[in-house]
Amino acid sequence: MASSGAVAQKIDISDRMDPVTFEVLRNSFEYACNRMTTIMQRTSFSPILADILDFSNAIYDANVRLLAQAANCPVHLAAMQYSADAAIGRFPVDTLKPGDVIALNDPYQGGTHINDITFTMPIFYEGELLGFAVSRGHWMDLGGGAAGGMSFSTHIAAEGLRLPPIKLYENYEVNRDYLAIIMNNTRTPHYIRGDLQAHLGALKSAESEMQRAAARYGVETVKAAMNELIGYTERIVRKSIEAIPDGVYSAEDFADTDGFSPDPIKVKVTLTIAGSDITVDFAGSDPICKGSINSPFANTASAAYYSLQFFLAPHAPSNAGMFAPIKIELPDNCWLNAKWPAPTIGCTTLASSKITSAIWQALAKAIPERVTGSTCSECNWFVSTAVDKQTGRADVFSDLPAGGWGGTPFNDGMSVTMDPLGNCMNMAAETAELFFPIEYEAFELRQDSAGAGKFRGGLGAVFKVRYLCDGELNMETSRTREGSPGVNGGTRSAVQRSSHLYPDGKELVIGGFSPNGAWTSPLLSGHQFSYDEVFKFESTGGGGWGNPKDRPADKVLADFLDEYISIGTAKDTYRVVIDPKTMTVDKAATERLRGA
Template sequence: MNDQKIIHDAADEIDPITFEVMRSIFEFASDRMATVLQRSSFSPILADMLDFSNAIYDADLQLLSQAANCPIHLAAMKFSAEEAVKCIGKDNVYEGDVLVVNDPYRGGTHINDISFIKPYFYKGQLIGYGVSRGHWMDLGGGGAGGQAFSTHIAAEGLRLPPLKIFSEGKINQDLLAIIMNNSRTPHFIKGDLQAHLGALRGAEQELQRACDRYGIDTVSKAMKKIQAYTEKMIRESISKIPNGVYEAEDYADTDGISNERVKLKVRLEIKDTSIKVDFTGTDPICKGAINSPRANTISAALYSLQFFLAPDAPQNQGMFNPIEVVLPEDCWLNAKWPAPTIGCTTLTSSKITSAIWQALAKAIPEKITGSTCSECNWFVASCTSLDGKTDVFSDLPAGGWGGTPYADGMSVTMDPLGNCMNMPAETAELFFPIAYEAFELRKDSAGAGQHRGGLGAIFKVRFLGGGELGMETSRTIEGSPGAAGGLPSAVQRASHIHADGTTEVIGGVDSRGAWRNPLLSSHKFASGDVFMFESTGGGGWGKPTNRSVNDVLEDVLDEYISIEAAREQYRVVIDPVTLTVNEAETTRLRGQAK
């Protein structure tokens, strides 16, 4: 407590104008990292899909600023940086060094998310760190992109402990050779590595310029004051939530090995200006590859809460200080070696968000939304061209967000975990032997409500020379929950359309009601075959019968919902020929619903 008071007293010496200038410098430094990484990276998953994150930290490895990149990476990167500096030794880290780690059990998420950590010095004095994390297309394993969905982490690719990839500015060629030797896409690696290095150097230049202009003491004091400022904003926001205990559950359809659903339970304890997030009661570690490392789980819990706290506050360590996360030891949200984790970011974190939002709906129903599609729907495919060359292609078919107390949900938008983009069709077809055939809104995919959820999509891609596809997805048994009386969304489904036109469901429920495991690994497609995925929308908000009749009619005319759904879910009867509302029958049905 005394140490904290000393820090705050020293920080108070910063005047308001200098405070704002320094805050802008820190934010610009992390934003510059993101710009450099996107513009200079080689692989489409970084350059076009933006599956990366960047942040800067103070000398104590407390978050100082982060770019608006992937939420699931951002809070987790601190754990990777702490593990790397602890392992290498703070006294063994020098100017020009860059550390690398992707071990899920050492602050990582899944193996493809690789973190680079650079210490920043000013005239020989450590002033902070930069961390740049990116999802690399492939780092080996039993399936393209690591999607082996096996029972051991070794099947998911090359797992790096904290190491130096650069020592005082000189690259470790042996380590680089090992990484390239263990990838299906070595042609991207050198370029992506240099892009991460460029990003880290960009932020370093901004911090050093700040020290040149304002002095290292002022910069250091500003760091602490900005963190304290954010913490004050977050605590004030928490104080507006009624004290109490709020619980909820959500599920993964399967761990890929068992056909049983995997439960996630969360208990939010709101007390004055703090929140405890307790996952006691969650199912044990799974055999399959959806286990979440501690850093990933904490990151998901933290970003899920920030949506409803103070999202406009400067993003730094102050966001997290009022929040405590409790994780049981034997829990699939606290993965230990050798539990596989490939689905942890894309499948598991989205269920954490959904559960937390359902719990918050009991505390602040006037602010909460229906659940999003709660999936990333990440697929990876090795694809072969007609001349026999192979590459690795990936995409993230997005779904809808939940309805809100104020408006309908957004359609075809990445789940909160990612903040990524879909692969542009032009880029995909230029790089890979595939052809996009559809990416369109999916009728009747959204949860009904006074404010309906956003719509999901129908996605189709044709293999021009064959390939093998791996995918993680869920929401194939039940859709995403609604809020305040809103209905759940539709279920998701993955299908294989053969070149002769026959279709088989390869993930989810088929036309006969049979369910197939949606965690796919190395599913083979022949030349001319099509992969189709039908994503879900978001859950609805409010009772569907409270939606205006005119809005329901507009949704039918826009082909967002069918005439059948208008009658069954909204109790609005529309003539299929004239496309007008039968007002008498609608009044009768809505009267019965009340």
């Protein structure tokens, strides 16, 4: 049984620092992270970093405790702690010098899936270690049996180049041998140098901000503020936990498949609330999978942390104090505690989103008046090769067609919004068409995709991309067997589906349920597309909150007029009868139906 827990070191600074200085330094730490993000977005080369924003940045104190982070990808941010620990474990602090940068992406040493590569750099001021800057980015391709590493094989080696902690930079100069190895193991070498320079620029910007703070306030004052900041957040989080009734709360969710098993893969979570502490136990979850959806410890812990923070203290400064009251327990032989050589390409996108859904369902039993319905609970990550017939140029493109969030106790869920695992953006159609020989044909709201409720879920989308080239599509998704669950009487959302559209009008379902009821695994690798063929994806919405019969009839009518729901859903699910001629609610018929 593996477990994790952190204890924030508290320090009384009342006799050292006034509150104004503390607040100035707190904001300076956050500003350093935000500046890192600005540099990453503006200087990286690959669209997945520059446009989709699939990266994260943070700073840590000298004891490798999270100090501040930018509002980037939640699934990265807590996991980066384990990457930083592994980096310092391999290269102890007393061996590091200014300009050293340690890189790693090993899923079993603090990484997640191979595409997420983490860079850790020490920050010194006048010879004294102030802390560390850490930057993680999802690189478009690091080799493997399919573009983006999405071969969905049975061994981690098929997913790409796995890097243990290596000193990629010394004195701010890249190790050219390591760089050559990386560039020799990617389908997109044209992005590597630019993305690498973007990460280095982000790290150096954090270094300059931290050094500036130390020069102005002194090292001791800066370090005292770091300690108090972590303790401050821990106090806020513990107070929030104390507001939850003590007890044991369990829930389950499922991945559709691991690509090999015909059966769904179970996540079981048990939350034990005791005073100001929470234990998150995954006992009862399924064993390690044959397929590529396994989650290493760092990814599972990160998903548990950010899932809880949504309902604990999202207003608190983000640092190691968030983690101290939370203990993670994982069975050794569990698909959420992957060990070598278990493949992990779907861990951040598929596994983490199901962990969130399970935790939110468990919380619904403890604080039903506060919890929302589950989101689409998927990243819907696809990667495709694109070979231009005229030039022969080969490239790789990627996107994340979002779905809806769950209904809340106060309002409907957000439509077409990235799952909580990441604050990523969808690829802009203009960018995609400029970079790649494709056309974005549609990205529109999907009718009847949201779970019904007093407050319905947000809607999913219909996404279409036309190939003006030959390509091989690889995709990780789920929610094709059943939609995302609602809470407090809310219903599930619609199922997701992937389709291949041919120029002659034929439509072939390649992931999910076909019209005849047959189900196909949604984990795709190497699916071939030719010129003028279209990939279509239908994402799901969020789960509903509350009984659909409690939704006011005028809101049901408004949803119908906006084409969010059909007239059949209004009647069958919400028990509201709409006259198709007058486009108004038939009040008498509705009263009879709702009273039945």
